[in-house]
Amino acid sequence: MGVRKLLLRIVLICTPFALVFGVVVVVDPYNYFNWCHLVPDEVKLKNLNHDGRTMAFSNLMWKMKEYRRAAVPNVLIGDSRLSYFDLPHLEEVTGAEWYNFGVPGGNHRTAADVFGFIDSIAAPKRVWLQVSFRNMAMGQDYDLYSEPFAVEGTPGLYVSNRRVLAATALALKAQWSPESVRYDELAADHWQQVIAKETAAAANFKIDTAFYPRLQAIADKCKEQGTELVFIEWPGYRTLQAIRSRAGLDALREQYHERMSAIARYIDMDVPDNSFSADSSNYRDPLHLTVVAQRKLIDAVMAR
Amino acid sequence: MIFNSIQFLVFFVLVTTLYYVLPYRYRWPMLLAASCWFYMAFVPVYILILAFTIGVDYAAGILIEGTTGKTRKRWLIGSIVANVGVLAIFKYYGFLTDNWEGLMHSFGFVGYSVPDLGIILPIGLSFHTFQSLSYTIEVYRGNQKAERHLGIFSLYVMFYPQLVAGPIERPNNLLRQLHLEFDFDYKTVASGLRLMAWGFFKKLVIADRVSAMVNHVYDNPEAHNGPALILATFFFAIQIYCDFSGYSDIALGTARVLGIDLMRNFRTPYSSTNISEFWRRWHISLSSWFRDYVYISLGGNRVVKWRWYYNLMITFLLSGLWHGANWTYIIWGGLHGFYLVFAVVTADARGKLGAALGLGRAPWLNMALQTMTTFVLVCFAWIFFRADTVGNAWYVATHLFTNPVGFFTSDALSFWSPLLGAAANEMYVALLGIAIMEVVQHMHARRPMTLRLEAWSPMKRYTVYMGIIAFVVFLGSYYHTAQFIYFQF
Helix, strand or coil: CCCCCCCCHHHHHHHHHHHHHHHHHHCCCCCCCCCCCCCCHHHHHHHCCCCEEEEHHHHHHHHHHHHHHHCEEEEEEEEHHHHHCCCHHHHHHHHCCCCEECCCCCCHHHHHHHHHHHHHHHCCCCEEEEEHHHHCCCCCCCCCHHHHHHHCCCCHHHHCCCHHHHHCCCCCCCCHCCCCCCCCCCCCCCCHHHHHHHHHHHHHCEEECHHHHHHHHHHHHHHCCCCEEEECCCCCHHHHHHHHHHHHHHHHHHHHHHHHHHHHEEEECCCCCCCHHHHHHECCCCCEECCCHHHHHHHHCCCC | CCCCCCCHHHHHHHHHHHHHCCHHHHHHHHHHHHHHHHHHHCCCHHHHHHHHHHHHHHHHHHHHHHHHHHHHHHHHHHHHHHHHHHHHHHHHHHHHHHHHHHHHCCCCCCCCCCCCCCCCCCCCCHHHHHHHHHHHHHHCCCCCCCCCCHHHHHHHCCCCCHHHCCCCCCCCCCHHHHHCCCCCCCHHHHHHHHHHHHHHHHHHHHHHHHHHHHHHHHHHHHHHCCCHHHHHHHHHHHHHHHHHHHHHHHHHHEEEECCCCCCCCCCCHHHHHCHHHHHHHHHHHHHHHHHHHHHHHCCCCCCCCCHHHHHHHHHHHHHHHHHHCCCCHHHHHHHHHHHHHHHCCCHHHHHHHHHHHHHHHHHHHHHHHHHHHHHHHHHHHHHHHCCCHHHHHHHHHCCCCCCCCCCCCCCCCCHHHHHHHCCCCHHHHHHHHHHHHHHHHHHHHHCHHHHHHHHHHHHHHHHHHHHHHHHHHHHHCCCCCCCHHHHHC
């Protein structure tokens, strides 16, 4: 009698949870199971960049799963500056298949983690790793990777993860009531906000040298397995370069340049007094390039 | 196999089902086999160490009981030497040789080195060694009859719910119960499941969430200043309590589902008003072990004063060493010993000061001050427990008050979270979890939660159950720390 009562109550308690898990499986916002497409992929893809809070997890989650399903030999790794990257153009000019592992909000730690993930699936042929002096700052070693990585490998975590639940709700909302979903839009003074933020960051900048061994480890691994590794520094708008100079960081930047060059092939495009950085039409904001500008860089650097 | 894993969930359901399905006579072999399986999920070959401990202490118990005088004592010493020997080899060898090498190098023998045995510390070694030792000591003292049933004795040492991190049971509690026959009882099983759910809440919602914040600071303390160091130390105090008491709740709950009552390991230790009380509420099974078998054996407080202080210091230094083969643990134990000696030495002066300040007229204020002081002292000692090296601990201890700007702002939470490398919502969930835990503990202290829950309407009761499970399932932290802190001891 007692056993039956206990089992009934356990079933009673578990039922709502089972229902929630079922909804996640059916909606599947990151194509984890990839067998039910009740919500189309275009909606899911748009939702990856729904807002600044969820972008990092969503992009990593989607990309890790997608990459595991179909790994390609050439990868780009970096942060939000690889968003809006014209991958088809790169593939056209290089004649090779590429995967864009740009993670909004990503840092060098994320890059190292993502490289480890890619390498655990198959040794890549070419890795273009977008590095950045500003990402060498103390405090830029926050972890974006552990959670999506754990979820990616465990279906039980996927159906119960609260970010996945939120993405499920968003996917349903975007599918059935798209007008009610608000996506982050750039504020009117976004350009100025970035300048202010970067000025504050430069004033408090202290370099975290712990990133060097991490990048060195990537370089060693690539060398060992014959992977071509290139560090690429995207050009920031000239105001950012001036901010860096005013904060007295030029000497440190120069040392950084030397260290990076010693680790791997390093293409530093963030040099002062160049015409590209002086042209504001190349930028969505002082940090991020437009698609057209990125195409120019692809033609100038990556197509060679 | 760790408690917070799917494997354990499956294991638990299978073992519990088998336990109640099988006739009584087959239960102990099944539980023993399950315990072996549970332990062998870590490093299978280390089951041989357990077999050695069980063999030695099983034989020692019978031999001690059958003899008197010096021979009896010799068998006890033999048992102690064998058990401590295992600990010395597997837990302290590396520490001893490292320090010996360091000493030799300082005397100029630069190339001197002792071979590294490459030993991985067997999980929970200190726990089952102490549990087994308590058996031979109790038999020696005449408080316990020697166990003749090797299977039951093996199960006493290996009982899976408390095998790897306690509570360190005594034979008069656990061994006795292993001989009893228990029928399925809804109330007992439900109470065990509730306790398990509460343990998972503490471990997964709070401990594992704040562990990432603590690690962020303690992995590289020199990159942080006062506010971050204080917050990380405070959160470590919360983490270690929720981690270990959460583990203990799961262990107690798991055993209770099988009809076995294990000893309680925690009684809201951070509510203690002095360090002595803290140790009566924190890791009770270990502190009472040291009290009964070390402190009292040394003479306790029934000796001249200097000897009393010595006994306190020795007991706590050993307690520190029990936790780990590192100077940080020894200093942590020494600090607690010092606190206790200091409390004894200054008892009169503190009493007079309290009277002069009129604290006697405001007992609540007095108690609040004492509780806060005790908590701060305990937190300070945790610095040494948590830091990886003495150098790091020293850095933290000496930089707690550097750059305190912004610590208590109106927007403190958004100031705190980046200091600990966490998103603000992680901090909110952690603080919400801590608040829920505090409320439940406060309610439990006034009236046991089991009685309260039974008095509530089914709707209210099930809302609470589902709320706790929802917290564990949806807000549990499953991707930072999986291991329980005390597994390493």
